[in-house]
Amino acid sequence: EFWLRLEPEIPSYQALRDGQGRYLEIVRGGGWAALPPGARTLKKGSRGPAVEALAARLGAEGYLPPGWSPPRTEEAATFDATLANALGRFQVDHGLPERRRMDKDTLRRLDEPAVRKLARLRRGLRRVAAAVGPVPGDLILVQAPAAVAAVYLDGRLWRTLRVVLGSTKKIWDPGTRRSERPQRTPELASAIDRVVLNPEWLVPEGIKEKEYDPRLIDDPAWYETHGFRIKTYGGGRELLIQEPGSGNALGRVKFLFPNPYGVYLHDTPAKRLFRKRRRLFSHGCVRVEDALELAAHVLARDQGWTW
Numbered sequence: 453e454f455w456l457r458l459e460p461e462i463p464s465y466q467a468l469r470d471g472q473g474r475y476l477e478i479v480r481g482g483g484w485a486a487l488p489p490g491a492r493t494l495k496k497g498s499r500g501p502a503v504e505a506l507a508a509r510l511g512a513e514g515y516l517p518p519g520w521s522p523p524r525t526e527e528a529a530t531f532d533a534t535l536a537n538a539l540g541r542f543q544v545d546h547g548l549p550e551r552r553r554m555d556k557d558t559l560r561r562l563d564e565p566a567v568r569k570l571a572r573l574r575r576g577l578r579r580v581a582a583a584v585g586p587v588p589g590d591l592i593l594v595q596a597p598a599a600v601a602a603v604y605l606d607g608r609l610w611r612t613l614r615v616v617l618g619s620t621k622k623i624w625d626p627g628t629r630r631s632e633r634p635q636r637t638p639e640l641a642s643a644i645d646r647v648v649l650n651p652e653w654l655v656p657e658g659i660k661e662k663e664y665d666p667r668l669i670d671d672p673a674w675y676e677t678h679g680f681r682i683k684t685y686g687g688g689r690e691l692l693i694q695e696p697g698s699g700n701a702l703g704r705v706k707f708l709f710p711n712p713y714g715v716y717l718h719d720t721p722a723k724r725l726f727r728k729r730r731r732l733f734s735h736g737c738v739r740v741e742d743a744l745e746l747a748a749h750v751l752a753r754d755q756g757w758t759w
Contacts, residue, residue, distance in 0.1 A: 459581060460580060460581060460584040461607065462580075462584065462591075462593065462602070462604065462609075463609060464580065464593075464595065464602060465577070465580050465581070465584070468573055468576050468577050468580065469577060471573050472570065472573045472574060472577060474514075475566060475569055475570040475573055476570060478512060478513075478566045478570075479566050479567050479570050483512075483565055483566035483567060484508070484509050484512045484566060485505070485508075485509075486563045487502065487505050487506060487509060487559065487562055487563060488501065488502050488505055489502075490502035491505060491506055491554060491559060491562075492554060492556070492559060493554060494506055494531055494553065494554040495531060495536075495552075495553035495554065496531050496532070496533065496535075496536045496552070496553065497530070497531060498530075498531040499525065499528040499529065499530050499531070500528055500529065501529070503522050503528075503529040503530065503531045503535070504521065504522060504529045506531075506535065506539070506554075506562075507520065507521060507522050507529070507535055509562055510535070510538045510539065510542060512566075513542070515538040515539075515541055515542050516534070516535070516538050520534070522534075522535055536552040536553070537552065539552055539553070539554070539558070540552040542558070542561075542562070543558055546558075546561045547598070547729055548561065548729070549729065576597070583639060583641060584641075589604070589605070589606050589607050590604060590605055590606070590753065591603075591604040592604075592644070592717070592746075594615060594617075594637075594717075594738055596617055596637060596639075599614060599615055599616070599617055599730075599731040599732075600612050600613065600614055600615060601613045601614075601615045601717075601738070601740060603746065603749075605749070605753070610749070611742075611746075613740055613741045613742055613746065614726045614731065614741040615731065615738050615739060615740050615741065616720065616722075616725050616726065616731045616732070616733050616734050616738070616739035617637040617731060617732055617734060617738060618635040618636045618637035618732065618734045618735060618736040618737070619633075619635040619636070619732050619733060619734065619735070620633050620635075620636050620732055621633065621635065623635075634736075635734070635735045635736050636736065637715065637734070637736055637737075637738060638711075638713045638715065638736070640711050640713065640715075642709035642710050642711050643709055643710075644707050644708065644709045644717075644750065645708065645709060645710065646707075646708040646709075647705060647706075647707055647708075647747050647750060647751060648705065648706045648707075648708065649704065649705050649747070650696035650700075650704060650705075651696060651700070651702045651705070651706045651718070652693050652694065652695060652696060652700075653693065653694040653700055653701050653702045654691060654692075654693055655680075655691075655692040655693065655694060656714075656735070659735060660690075660692045664680075664692065675692070678694075678699065679694055679695045679697050679699055679700065680692055680693065680694050680695070681693050681695065698721060699721055700721070701720065701721070702718040702719060702720070703718060703719025703720045703721055703739075703743060703744075704719045704743070704744050705718065705719050705743050705744055705747045706718035706719070707740075707743075707746075707747070707750070713736065714736075715736050715737045715738070716737055716738075717737070717738045717739075717740050717743070718737060718738070718739060718740065718743065719739070719740065719743035719744060720739040720743075722739075723741075725739070726741045
């Protein structure tokens, strides 16, 4: 009981803990077999031994009732609606589009050995425990693998919001002669101490030089037409600033918290990116779905603000 009190009391952690026990039993039972080549094109109406293999595979993880088998026609198993629905639930649980038919991404997830899945669960448990610890009553937990932010108020889950995280693309660094991921969102724990409405965006120098300055070649007035101004300091150093407005990259609000990486949570005008399955498009900061609604809740609790 003492050790349990030190564990994060959040649903995602408890689900990982329960899952670890379930998959440990699956591994001890021998796991599951890889699907046969005929499974690559399975869809509703398909027939043959690959359909039975898929049903057994989904049943091993509880997506089908114990002992369930697909209907048979002329001694051949048939891919029916029950099997399609089970495959759809598997796809949703693994962050895939719910197509209810086989595709290469679904097949790859189905063929992942049970022992590897168990290892990922254990790794996830350790990382969540290290990042969160005993949970405070109010918490915004950004979970990078799922690209979501779980918002807890008074220890209860209020909402799960989609987020856009930093790109994990490798970039060659000539100084270190190594490939780095400089835009990857860092792991950290901090406390939000400021909410800024209608923020300016102070454009980092690297983004200005590599992404924005080249646009001036074709359109010298690009900065002015997109709401930017340049502030010049002694020695000729320039700071590019995007004015508040509907097109501002930070949207309508940003959430600041002390950290050595210069990252923060913020709104975004690019709402379409929240609909994508892999949401790794930022330079390190975290773009939050429904950020203005989140700000309203934070300020109502902390400052008594109304909407």
